Amino acid sequence: MKPNKSNRFVPLLMALCGIIGIGVGSFYSNHFSGNRLNIINTGTNRINNLLHIIDDQYVDKVNLDSLVEDAMPKILTGLDPHSVYISAKDVQAANQELQGSFSGVGIEFTIREDTIHVQNVIQNGPAERAGILAGDKIVAVDDKPFVGKVVTNQEAMKRLKGPKNTKVKIGVVRYGDKKTQSFVVTRGDIPLKSVSATYMIDDTTGYIRIKSFGETTYAELLVALVKLGEQGFKNLIIDLRDNTGGYLQSAVQMANEFLPKNRLIVYTEGRKSPRQEFRSDGRGSYKQMPLVVLINEGSASASEIFAGAMQDNDRATIIGRRSFGKGLVQKQIEFSDGSMVRLTIARYYTPSGRCIQKPYVPGDEQDYAQDLLSRYQHGEFFSEDSIKHTGPAYHTANGRSVYGGGGITPDLFVPEDTTAYTSYYKQASMSGLILQFAFSYTDDNRLKLNNFKEMMEMEDYLKKQNLVDKFATYADKKGLKRRNLMIKKSYNLLDRYINSRVIYNMLNEQAWLQYINQDDASIREALKTFRNNAAFPKAPEQQKNGKKENKKVANANLLQRQPEVRRLPQTYRA
Numbered sequence: 001m002k003p004n005k006s007n008r009f010v011p012l013l014m015a016l017c018g019i020i021g022i023g024v025g026s027f028y029s030n031h032f033s034g035n036r037l038n039i040i041n042t043g044t045n046r047i048n049n050l051l052h053i054i055d056d057q058y059v060d061k062v063n064l065d066s067l068v069e070d071a072m073p074k075i076l077t078g079l080d081p082h083s084v085y086i087s088a089k090d091v092q093a094a095n096q097e098l099q100g101s102f103s104g105v106g107i108e109f110t111i112r113e114d115t116i117h118v119q120n121v122i123q124n125g126p127a128e129r130a131g132i133l134a135g136d137k138i139v140a141v142d143d144k145p146f147v148g149k150v151v152t153n154q155e156a157m158k159r160l161k162g163p164k165n166t167k168v169k170i171g172v173v174r175y176g177d178k179k180t181q182s183f184v185v186t187r188g189d190i191p192l193k194s195v196s197a198t199y200m201i202d203d204t205t206g207y208i209r210i211k212s213f214g215e216t217t218y219a220e221l222l223v224a225l226v227k228l229g230e231q232g233f234k235n236l237i238i239d240l241r242d243n244t245g246g247y248l249q250s251a252v253q254m255a256n257e258f259l260p261k262n263r264l265i266v267y268t269e270g271r272k273s274p275r276q277e278f279r280s281d282g283r284g285s286y287k288q289m290p291l292v293v294l295i296n297e298g299s300a301s302a303s304e305i306f307a308g309a310m311q312d313n314d315r316a317t318i319i320g321r322r323s324f325g326k327g328l329v330q331k332q333i334e335f336s337d338g339s340m341v342r343l344t345i346a347r348y349y350t351p352s353g354r355c356i357q358k359p360y361v362p363g364d365e366q367d368y369a370q371d372l373l374s375r376y377q378h379g380e381f382f383s384e385d386s387i388k389h390t391g392p393a394y395h396t397a398n399g400r401s402v403y404g405g406g407g408i409t410p411d412l413f414v415p416e417d418t419t420a421y422t423s424y425y426k427q428a429s430m431s432g433l434i435l436q437f438a439f440s441y442t443d444d445n446r447l448k449l450n451n452f453k454e455m456m457e458m459e460d461y462l463k464k465q466n467l468v469d470k471f472a473t474y475a476d477k478k479g480l481k482r483r484n485l486m487i488k489k490s491y492n493l494l495d496r497y498i499n500s501r502v503i504y505n506m507l508n509e510q511a512w513l514q515y516i517n518q519d520d521a522s523i524r525e526a527l528k529t530f531r532n533n534a535a536f537p538k539a540p541e542q543q544k545n546g547k548k549e550n551k552k553v554a555n556a557n558l559l560q561r562q563p564e565v566r567r568l569p570q571t572y573r574a
Contacts, residue, residue: 072341080344081360081368082328088338093157098246100192100216104161105168105185107132108573112439114148115139116156118172119505122190122573130185132172134505135446139180140171153572162187175443190573194246195220197239197510198227201523205530206233209513213246213302218253225257225286235530236286237523238306239294239513241320245301248278248329248348255309257284258291258316263351265309268329270346290535291316292526295410297372297381300324307408308350314398314537318410319525322380322387325371325407327357352394354404384413398539411537412529414522420493424486428471429497433478437471438501446506455503455511462499471498 054062072085086094096102106125109116116138121128139147141159160168166187171180194217197209206228210217228236245251248266255265261282269275293307293316304323310316327349330342347355360368379386391405403409428434442449452458468491476482487494496516504512517523529535 098214130183136172197513198224204234209239213250217250240303241296242298243303251302251305268346273346300326312351323407325358358406381416422486425490442505
């Protein structure tokens, strides 16, 4: 049978029809689809398509990287207050505090009158080895002037920090000398300690202040405990006030040191994160040590994990004010360009089962950020009865009632006191005039103050200098009118604030803490707890008789202080 000649043209005809079909489809897609790019169009497709459309058709040339950089934080804002985007240039700064070190010159500085003032020089650090002293003013970096409006924290960090073993030339003006001196500093690793103070408060009580939970926190804690052990401590205060948290694992390691075997420390759970429990292994060396943990409204995240584990296991007495209320777990996810997101993947729960994350409305960052102010205005800082508990009651190992839904409520409440607070003191502290005066006084008297190496010696000297009166004269020249009656009422507050800053400027953070802790109400309540052998919380029926008395004492022992005294001035490290 002869083949049909017309069949030879069938493949060619089919190919031609296919080409025509593609052309017609493309024409209609490009001209009649409007905003609908696909019949099935997911959210991620829409974002990618939108970027392609902008890149292809927008009237002006657009930097798509910059557009994405601006959009990322806004997307995460719709999730929760702690899911954040960190640009590549900010990643190192965001991580360095938790990593325990950075590479730089080894100074702590503050910026005053558009000039860098060296607050402290890190002991045995690069700057100290090069000859830079506390009190020096940095006026040049690498032979280029560095004064005026260009001087910002970010720019100072950029110029002074750098890779290990690189060199930077720093020009300084020293007090009493108008000539600029130059020092070549070889950058090196600068430790960032999370344990900022370790000392004996009395003959039997050790004190450890932990200001963050980083990679080295547990190792630093062990060193601190050994140091106190050499001094014979029998009781321990761990101060977590204003500790905003950090690594969950560091808090777990720390809790393990104080708990018997197989006690639940914390567990995490999320939509895509199955329940994960963290339990003690029984190898801790301080399971029987009487323990008090201090917290306040600035204690968050890992601080709350530790405090919650101690409270729910009836292992320690928690003293202070209700903590911040952050119960969300973030995971760091890096992008190829070096940027990253910290994405909330789970919630953490204390051993009793409570989630202490305070309520939030996705996208409403302002209301969430104003929570502490709302607590203050509601009276919670001054009265235990003003604390609002949301959600059901949970129970500790001994059956004591505890609450979730907004931080850790302490076992013993210690309020703020405003009896000596005046509008003059408020202006003096809020305006920064006290800090400015303390800095100026320190610089003007550095040679004399250098003679005092211990906090007690410097305190005795400062008490005789009538610094409150000198401050009032200084502030009057700066526009804060002298108010003698108000100054008299706030005298102790002013004196304590000024002296604490001078001590910090000349010595270190531990000396500063030793000074302000002398009159600290929470410390006093902790010492009383140890004297009464009450550090291990008892079952409800055993503690009924003592509860009211403790509350009365806590309210009677008010400390005449304001939050500014306990907060360090704005200083930076490079």
